[in-house]
Amino acid sequence: MMPVFSVLLLFLANFHADAETIYITGTNESKNSQKVLMPLVPSFQGKISEMAEEGIKVEKGDFLLRIDGSSLDSQINAQIEELEVFKATSKKERIELKIQLNNAEIAYQRAVTDLKIAEKEAQIPQNYIGDLAYKQNQLQLKNSEKNYEKAKSDLKELKTKISEKEVEIELGIKQKQDKLDYLQGMLDEFTIYAEQDGYVVYLTKSWTGEKIQIGDQLNSGQEILSVSRNTDMHIIAWLNAIDLPKIRGNKKVKIRFDAFLDEVYSGEIVQIASAGEDMQVWGDGLYYEAIVELTGEKPNGLMHGMSALIELELENIND
Secondary structure (H helix, E strand, O other): OOOHHHHHHHHHOOOEEEOOEEEEEEEEEEOOEEEEEOOOOOOOEEEEEEEOOOOOEEOOOOEEEEEOOHHHHHHHHHHHHHHHHHHHHHHHHHHHHHHHHHHHHHHHHHHHHHHHHHHHHHOOOHHHHHHHHHHHHHHHHHHHHHHHHHHHHHHHHHHHHHHHHHHHHHHHHHHHHHHHHHHHHHHHOOEEEOOOOEEEEEOEOOOOOOEOOOOOEEEOOOEEEEEEOOOOEEEEEEEEHHHHHHOOOOOEEEEEEOOEEEEEEEEEEEEEOOOOEEOHHHOOOEEEEEEEEEOOOOOOOOOOOOEEEEEEEOOOOOO
8 A cells, every 4th residue: 555645745746735835746865876777688678587675775796686588598599509500510611621621732742743753754855765755755744734733723722712711710600609798798787786885776667656576577778776875865856847937046945754744854956857757657747857955954864765745835927
């Protein structure tokens, strides 16, 4: 059940006590907060599988949140298999090319030897061996020269092919390994840890007003929770666009907290957002975020996440 003060806040969010005074709601927040967002997921919408309990104090390095990574697990397994198959195929191709290179080198050495023999035989004078043998030696020399040039060219082309194949294999392995590393890195980001000491505070869904919880599916970049210290506080409140023209020079306010209903504190609106947002839980209309600072005495025990009711006197826009 929603606390009585929270119900009162919602009721007074747009209620005007009189022509010059309005009441707006706000939440006490620490300026020293770690905001935890939904990480980038393949479908751009992730499911929360685990969360640290709200309100507990955590230390730097403690577990905060885990996003369901089942879709990534299947992609990673498929990528591992693709990488292993590519490596196995590449190993087979390397062995085959090594055999071809060995054969090409043998053929080249044979051609070199045959050419040397043919050159020596071709130098034997015609009158020593006769016309027929001399012509045969000259023909053998020409054939040996052709075989040598072919073996030399084949060996060169094969070495070039092997060099290009090595580049192709290394590039293929790198591309597939990089993709695997990217997917594994993305999966690692699905588990989030505290970057500072503080208290865990769940965010509220703007469209329902309910706290975010395990099992919810949220878009990438959407805030899920925060880790906040109970120091250096200010209040985040929301102003209806209708009231903005009446808020000019005087931005002093009176503040009541849900934990200290009998006490009234002084504050001042120090900043108003330049763009409005739809707050569906409050109905139609734009609301502008306003930062409120306590200017006087601060209550003991003030904590991050406490609700505040802020009283603001408006100026007459006709003045």
